[in-house]
Amino acid sequence: MHDLKKEQELLKLLIAKSFEFNQTHNIYQRQSEAEVYNKDIVECLEINKHIKKGDKILDIGSGGGFPGLVIGITNPDNNIDLIESNQKKCYFLKQAQHDLRLKNVNILNQRLEKNNTLGHYDLITARAFATIEKITNLTTNNIKQGTRYVLFKGTKTKIEEELAELNTNKFNYEIINQGTEGKERHFVKIKTNE
Numbered sequence: 001m002h003d004l005k006k007e008q009e010l011l012k013l014l015i016a017k018s019f020e021f022n023q024t025h026n027i028y029q030r031q032s033e034a035e036v037y038n039k040d041i042v043e044c045l046e047i048n049k050h051i052k053k054g055d056k057i058l059d060i061g062s063g064g065g066f067p068g069l070v071i072g073i074t075n076p077d078n079n080i081d082l083i084e085s086n087q088k089k090c091y092f093l094k095q096a097q098h099d100l101r102l103k104n105v106n107i108l109n110q111r112l113e114k115n116n117t118l119g120h121y122d123l124i125t126a127r128a129f130a131t132i133e134k135i136t137n138l139t140t141n142n143i144k145q146g147t148r149y150v151l152f153k154g155t156k157t158k159i160e161e162e163l164a165e166l167n168t169n170k171f172n173y174e175i176i177n178q179g180t181e182g183k184e185r186h187f188v189k190i191k192t193n194e
Helices: 004-025 033-050 068-074 088-101 132-138 156-163
Strands: 057-060 080-083 105-108 124-126 147-153 173-176 186-190
Touching: 004 033, 004 068, 004 186, 033 068, 033 124, 033 147, 033 186, 057 068, 068 088, 068 105, 088 105, 105 132, 124 173, 132 147, 132 156, 132 186, 147 156, 156 186
Parallel strands: 057 080, 057 124, 080 105, 124 147
Antiparallel strands: 147 186, 173 186
């Protein structure tokens, strides 16, 4: 059974830990815990609408754990790999994963290479990592029939520029407005053409 109270406590703890670590290591630009909640947690929770029970998930360039750790907290039945090449950020991710007792989260301190041997995923996500073309290119080895990408992106204009590079014979896509107030934010949902 999904424990909403526990989930809220873990998200609060994540915010506190993340903000505290940021004070000394500067992994992102936030002035307060409230700002982390409003700009990071709220946005990352939006991806849950696109996650199916049992999905094996890859979060590329996890940074401060958004969305990877948030997905791990709110989807305890799903396994998720967080890949991050920056050692300092990885140290934080491992610390948070341990302190929050997230058994479904696996932290990988490495660069994502095109010829990786990570295996296949049902869902691949990234937030502020790279262009759509670069992400689909780097994850060629990680997709199978039915794999979905849900990528956090900004303005529709910028997304359309990036999508012009996408191989539409191989992929179809949908741009979804996140409904974030004050800032234009979208998901790009991409699926392999069956």
